[in-house]
Amino acid sequence: MGADRFTEGRRLEQAGIDHFVLDDGFQHLQLARDVDVLLIDATNPFNGGYLLPAGRLREPLSAMRRADLIVITRSERAPAVESIIRRHTKAPIFYAQTELKGAFRLDPHALVPDVSDHFPKLPFAFCGLGNPSAFFMDLHRWGIEPVGRLDFPDHHQYSRLDILRLEQLAKAAGAESLVCTLKDFANFGSNRFNEMPVYLIRIELCVTREGAFWDAMQSVIARKRVDSGAAR
Secondary structure, three states, X not given: OOOOHHHHHHHHHHOOOOOOOOOOOOOXXXXXXOOOXXXXXXXXXXXXXXXXXXXOEOOOHHHHHHOOEEEEEOOOOOHHHHHHHOOOOOOOEEEEEEEEXXXXXXXXXXXXXXXXOOOOOOEEEEEOOOOXXXXXXXXXXXXXXXXXXXXXXXXXXXXXHHHHHHHHHHHHOOOOEEEEEHHHHHOOOOOOOOOOOEEEEEEEEEEOOHHHHHHHHHHHHHHHHHHHHHHO
C-alpha cells in the first residue's frame, strides 16, 4: 500500500475500496482495525524469543494479547507452540499449510512469465524470504528436488550480479532451470536471466478449518462493532 499506509488507505477509500487486508501490520497501532490476525510459523515460532536487535522479534510475546485470531502456519498440530501462546492470549487458534497451486515459466530474456503446465526438472532453487528453509522444505514436500540452492535476505532486490551468480551456480550444480517464488520475481526489477528458464512457484496458505476461521472472524467484527457503538 505504500510507505504511508494511512494516506494510501484514505486514497483507496475515496476510490471506492471498502475492505483492506494489511500485511505485516500488527505494529501499526495508529491504524484502526476490525480484526487482528497473528500468524506464527511453526518451524520458527518465536525466533529464539529475543527482541531486536538481539533477535528478530519486534515485540515481546505478551503482545499476542492484542491478537483476535491466531494462525499457526506450516503445521497441522503444534501443542508446544499452543502452550506458549496460551500463556499470553485466549484468542482462537487455527492451523494453515502452504499448498502448491501451480507455476509460471519465465524464459530467458522474457519480461512476462507464462503459465506452466509442468514443474521444473533438475532445478536450482533460490529465494529472498524471511524463512528460506521453509520454502526449501516445501519444495521437497511437493516433490521438487533442487540440485542446489541459495538464499538471500528477506525482500532482497536482485541485481545483475545476483542473476549472473545464480546462473553460474546453477550450471555448476548441473541444473537445467531455476526455481523461486512469485515474491522473488517481483524483486527482479528489470533484470532477467539469460540462459535458463525460471519457474515461479505459486503458493497459497490454506487454513485447515476454513469455515470455522471465517465464522470466528465475523464474530470478532460483530463484537467490536457492538463495543464501538456502546462506547459512543
